[in-house]
Amino acid sequence: MSRLEPVFSACRAEARAALIGYLPAGYPTLEGSKDVLRTMVSAGCDLVEVGLPFSDPVMDGVTIQRAAEQALRGGFRVRDLFGVVESVAEAGGRAVVMTYWNPVLAYGVDRFARDLAAAGGLGVITPDLVPDEGAAWIEATDAHDLDRIFLVAPSSTEERIDLTARSSRGFLYATSVMGVTGARDVVSSAAPALVKRVREHTDMPIGVGLGVRNGAQAAELAAFADGVIVGSAFVSAVRDDTVAALTTDLANGVRQAPAAV
Amino acid sequence: MARGQLAPTPHDPDERGHFGPWGGRFMPEALIAAVDELAAFYEKARVDPEFLDEFARLLRDFAGRPSLLTEAPKFAAHAGGARVFLKREDLNHTGSHKINNVLGQALLTKRMGKKRVIAETGAGQHGVATATACALMGLDCVVYMGEVDTERQALNVARMRLLGAKVIPVKTGSRTLKDAINEALRDWVANVDDTHYLLGTAAGPHPFPVLVRDFHRIIGIEAREQILAKAGRLPDVVAACVGGGSNAIGIFHGFIDDPSVRLVGLEPGGDGIETSRHGATLTAGTPGSLHGAMSYVLQDSDGQIAEAHSISAGLDYPGVGPEHAFLKDSGRAEYRPVTDAQAMEAFALLSREEGIIPAVESAHALAGALVLGRELGPEGLILVNLSGRGDKDMDTAIKWFGLGVES
Numbered sequence: 317m318s319r320l321e322p323v324f325s326a327c328r329a330e331a332r333a334a335l336i337g338y339l340p341a342g343y344p345t346l347e348g349s350k351d352v353l354r355t356m357v358s359a360g361c362d363l364v365e366v367g368l369p370f371s372d373p374v375m376d377g378v379t380i381q382r383a384a385e386q387a388l389r390g391g392f393r394v395r396d397l398f399g400v401v402e403s404v405a406e407a408g409g410r411a412v413v414m415t416y417w418n419p420v421l422a423y424g425v426d427r428f429a430r431d432l433a434a435a436g437g438l439g440v441i442t443p444d445l446v447p448d449e450g451a452a453w454i455e456a457t458d459a460h461d462l463d464r465i466f467l468v469a470p471s472s473t474e475e476r477i478d479l480t481a482r483s484s485r486g487f488l489y490a491t492s493v494m495g496v497t498g499a500r501d502v503v504s505s506a507a508p509a510l511v512k513r514v515r516e517h518t519d520m521p522i523g524v525g526l527g528v529r530n531g532a533q534a535a536e537l538a539a540f541a542d543g544v545i546v547g548s549a550f551v552s553a554v555r556d557d558t559v560a561a562l563t564t565d566l567a568n569g570v571r572q573a574p575a576a577v
Numbered sequence: 578m579a580r581g582q583l584a585p586t587p588h589d590p591d592e593r594g595h596f597g598p599w600g601g602r603f604m605p606e607a608l609i610a611a612v613d614e615l616a617a618f619y620e621k622a623r624v625d626p627e628f629l630d631e632f633a634r635l636l637r638d639f640a641g642r643p644s645l646l647t648e649a650p651k652f653a654a655h656a657g658g659a660r661v662f663l664k665r666e667d668l669n670h671t672g673s674h675k676i677n678n679v680l681g682q683a684l685l686t687k688r689m690g691k692k693r694v695i696a697e698t699g700a701g702q703h704g705v706a707t708a709t710a711c712a713l714m715g716l717d718c719v720v721y722m723g724e725v726d727t728e729r730q731a732l733n734v735a736r737m738r739l740l741g742a743k744v745i746p747v748k749t750g751s752r753t754l755k756d757a758i759n760e761a762l763r764d765w766v767a768n769v770d771d772t773h774y775l776l777g778t779a780a781g782p783h784p785f786p787v788l789v790r791d792f793h794r795i796i797g798i799e800a801r802e803q804i805l806a807k808a809g810r811l812p813d814v815v816a817a818c819v820g821g822g823s824n825a826i827g828i829f830h831g832f833i834d835d836p837s838v839r840l841v842g843l844e845p846g847g848d849g850i851e852t853s854r855h856g857a858t859l860t861a862g863t864p865g866s867l868h869g870a871m872s873y874v875l876q877d878s879d880g881q882i883a884e885a886h887s888i889s890a891g892l893d894y895p896g897v898g899p900e901h902a903f904l905k906d907s908g909r910a911e912y913r914p915v916t917d918a919q920a921m922e923a924f925a926l927l928s929r930e931e932g933i934i935p936a937v938e939s940a941h942a943l944a945g946a947l948v949l950g951r952e953l954g955p956e957g958l959i960l961v962n963l964s965g966r967g968d969k970d971m972d973t974a975i976k977w978f979g980l981g982v983e984s
């Protein structure tokens with residue numbers, strides 16, 4: 317069974333979508349990232365995504381790129397990730413990790429899954445690993461009982477949506493626009509269509525992300541998605557010291573619309 | 578042109594682009610549809626007589642192929658007396674081998690009905706070639722170039738702009754080739770419907786390593802015929818510089834089934850591989866995934882990609898194409914580092930002795946030939962891929978040799 321099932325079923329019981337907030341570990345500092353994540357949890361994130369800062373984040377826009385650079389300049393090491401995840405779990409929150417594939421390879425695929433599970437992490441999102449190349453990863457996450465979240469995009473074919481859904485556990489990450497991370501003014505019109513297509517292949521919860529920055533946008537997505545994923549807006553909120561307020565706004569947003577059927 | 582240039586070979590990867598454990602597709606799902614489409618179009622094109630004829634015509638009438646094979650006896654005198662022949666890719670239109678791949682991919686772009694082309698460039702040679710092909714074929718062109726490289730290759734920036742391309746300096750990360758590729762990939766994800774990413778080297782996700790290699794196989798096909806005609810036998814060694822590995826894989830493939838011919842790739846050794854300032858990926862790298870494929874990568878123990886360092890902007894890259902990783906492991910090819918100093922010495926030597934100013938990239942292959950020639954002795958026969966000309970490197974030469982105006 318999925319480790320994240322309780323998160324989504326609790327939200328479903330309240331007839332709403334889950335709020336999923338992202339922050340790179342080590343941003344603004346190692347201890348600072350633990351503080352921010354605790355605030356995100358206590359102010360209403362149902363799930364947090366702890367990002368692993370990477371030197372070459374090709375799926376990220378400039379906001380998250382800069383945050384990752386800052387974390388790495390501050391001396392962030394991959395082994396520090398597990399302490400950050402642990403601090404979320406200790407604060408009563410639930411955490412998955414979002415990471416590019418090369419740091420996992422370098423750390424050791426099985427070792428990474430083992431250490432993350434031991435730290436209380438529930439799953440991993442891998443934006444540049446497709447299931448076709450994921451045999452070792454599927455084996456390691458099965459062995460250590462971690463959810464694995466692959467991505468689907470508006471460009472994915474039906475066959476690929478099917479493959480991705482069959483290979484994932486926990487939820488599916490639907491990128492709502494063709495593009496990299498970064499807050500946007502309007503929520504993409506491609507998202508509802510993509511979610512509709514995905515639902516024909518799976519009953520798994522679907523998280524939608526890329527571009528959300530306020531409660532009103534979260535409410536729009538919550539009308540058809542099971543989870544609303546917010547990243548760059550949290551990074552910016554750290555800079556502006558408005559994390560609690562943003563979380564509250566988004567948490568209200570996901571409660572405004574009826575949950576998807 | 579040899580009709581078989583693009584024909585499938587026994588050295589092709591599996592269907593998903595794996596050369597043994599190397600290659601494949603380690604990239605965002607959002608781009609998988611685009612590389613699938615590209616692979617499907619390429620598989621048709623590589624056996625389509627109409628495509629082959631059109632490509633052959635462009636190589637002949639626009640790029641100026643076949644390129645010459647020139648013997649370099651005075652240079653060879655410094656190489657232990659071995660005979661040295663130069664495959665003159667520097668004489669192609671736009672001044673390097675890059676045009677071969679660019680013309681092939683630009684034709685594919687038209688077949689796919691895409692109107693916009695993006696590219697990365699290091700030295701600017703691939704950017705210039707791409708801007709040229711786009712001007713020829715009426716495609717919009719955007720070139721990403723690290724800010725460090727726009728400074729050291731200012732002449733090529735001007736050429737691209739004159740050709741109608743938009744050059745975007747990349748200010749993130751190490752501000753060199755690797756970051757230019759990151760930025761091009763970000764553009765591609767957002768614009769994939771109407772945009773082809775015209776990758777400039779035999780790296781990246783499948784099918785790029787195969788199709789870039791195939792568009793450059795003409796180098797090896799011509800060179801093999803030419804050296805048999807001129808020297809009466811196969812060379813002992815084929816030497817080529819390796820950045821991402823496109824010129825090297827193109828010439829290597831002409832000889833890959835000739836077991837007596839050693840294939841030697843020369844990597845940028847920068848300040849020396851004992852320092853951290855180099856780009857010798859195959860010599861000093863470890864397995865990793867970068868820019869869409871598994872290959873050797875320069876990285877730290879956390880898997881953070883290292884910054885490469887080389888005097889040559891075109892070799893300044895911490896990754897390398899997956900087929901080279903495979904050839905290294907199988908032992909079919911060998912790879913050696915060449916320092917900045919060795920490369921610049923060879924750069925000056927070829928200029929003075931033969932009246933040919935090579936690209937600093939190609940000077941790495943020449944420096945390798947000097948060492949290999951001494952190892953082989955006077956009986957030796959070496960074929961060097963002179964991948965490009967050195968006009969673009971005058972600023973580098975002025976700084977290195979102090980070639981200012983004498984007062």
Ligand SMILES: Cc1ncc(COP(=O)(O)O)c(C=O)c1O
Pocket residue numbers: 673674699700701702703777778779818819820821822823824825890891892936938939964965966
């Ligand atoms: C003249 C020349 N040679 C070689 C290279 C290196 O690329 P590759 O290893 O793909 O041949 C470049 C790249 O810019 C180049 O301009």
